[in-house]
Amino acid sequence: MAITTEDAAERGKRGQPGRADGRPPARSRLRREPLVAAAFLAPAAVGFVAFYAWPAARGAYLSLTDYDLLSAPEFTGLDNYRRLLSDDVFWNSLRVTLHYVVINIGVQTIAALLLAVLIHRLTRSTVVRGVLVLPYLVSNVVVALLWYWMADYHLGVVNELLDLVGVDRVAFFGDQAWAIPAIALVNVWRHLGYTALLILAGLQTIPRDVYEAAAVDGAGERRVFLSVTLPLLRPVLALVLVVTLIGSWQVFDTVAVTTQGGPVDATRVVQYYIYDQAFTRFDFGYAAAISVVLCLILAGVALAQLRLLRANEGADA
Known part of the structure; x- marks a missing residue:
């Protein structure tokens, strides 16, 4: 049912948001836009974290360890980088x-x-x-x-x-x-x-x-x-x-x-x-x-x- 001008004015008096054309007010739409953008970005963000950010952080940590896949990593500091030289x-x-x-x-x-x-x-x-x-x-x-x-x-x-x-x-x-x-x-x-x-x-x-x-x-x-x-x-x-x-x-x-x-x-x-x-x-x-x-x-x-x-x-x- 369409909202008339009188209904909108009455809602405004009672503190209820409303517009004559039935759309939510601009302030409400602005609050929802970041949530909509986050929903669209979430799949790419999850993929970036899972396949790029986390492996990169894990690799940086492993570079400071002695790790052979069969045992737990043993922290060795900068030994691997000294070995590179x-x-x-x-x-x-x-x-x-x-x-x-x-x-x-x-x-x-x-x-x-x-x-x-x-x-x-x-x-x-x-x-x-x-x-x-x-x-x-x-x-x-x-x-x-x-x-x-x-x-x-x-x-x-x-x-x-x-x-x-x-x-x-x-x-x-x-x-x-x-x-x-x-x-x-x-x-x-x-x-x-x-x-x-x-x-x-x-x-x-x-x-x-x-x-x-x-x-x-x-x-x-x-x-x-x-x-x-x-x-x-x-x-x-x-x-x-x-x-x-x-x-x-x-x-x-x-x-x-x-x-x-x-x-x-x-x-x-x-x-x-x-x-x-x-x-x-x-x-x-x-x-x-x-x-x-x-x-x-x-x-x-x-x-x-x-x-x-x-x-x-x-x-x-």
Whole structure:
């Protein structure tokens, strides 16, 4: 039954809230909005606490203990971190990971940028964009195994093609000099289309009148790319670099299914070293300490990138 103006006035006299249109007063709605927002956020918050916050806190605690999974953790303070300082394998894993990161990010970012610019200039076909992202939809383990077989020294199609053009065969995953570049290029192939689509989305936000003004001023293609496209793409490129950098430092599955850290620790990246310490040697405390150090490295690098981006934006302003 609708509330009339007289009823609302009468309720107001008796101290009862009410509105002529039947809706609750604004103050009541404002009190309920935080509860509704909390109800919508609760599932994500529970998942964050259960799968991120609690494991991170538990890992930080285990890094201060001697824990082998079969007995209760024994608190040892900073012993695991002191051990890190003299662990040559750990420092080698950092160097190997950094080598991988430089190749992966350098090749992937440049290739994705060029590919995105070509697509932006030449075609707007959704089919082409769908084909580009297909490798990213395939499991990384499947991609790694596929390229591992294709690059096999004796039977791989890649070495067969090298034979046809008169080039010596290469043990891509068995040679210390080639192993990390091969793994990096496999992951570049998988993520290239996805990264190119991110950059393409940034290109589509650039107003066309900016390019028209540059053309009127007589700027050539190279000048337009360097002076217009790249500066306006800086926020998108910063996002791409942060995402790819964090993902690159976490490389594991490609190494696990191809080289298992070999040959002679040439591909023993940090993530694989953590796995080896935890699930092969059952030294969970030491593995947790390495994980904490890796987390701090990633946080520092991401923060430095974001600060650099803000500094550049301030300079442009």
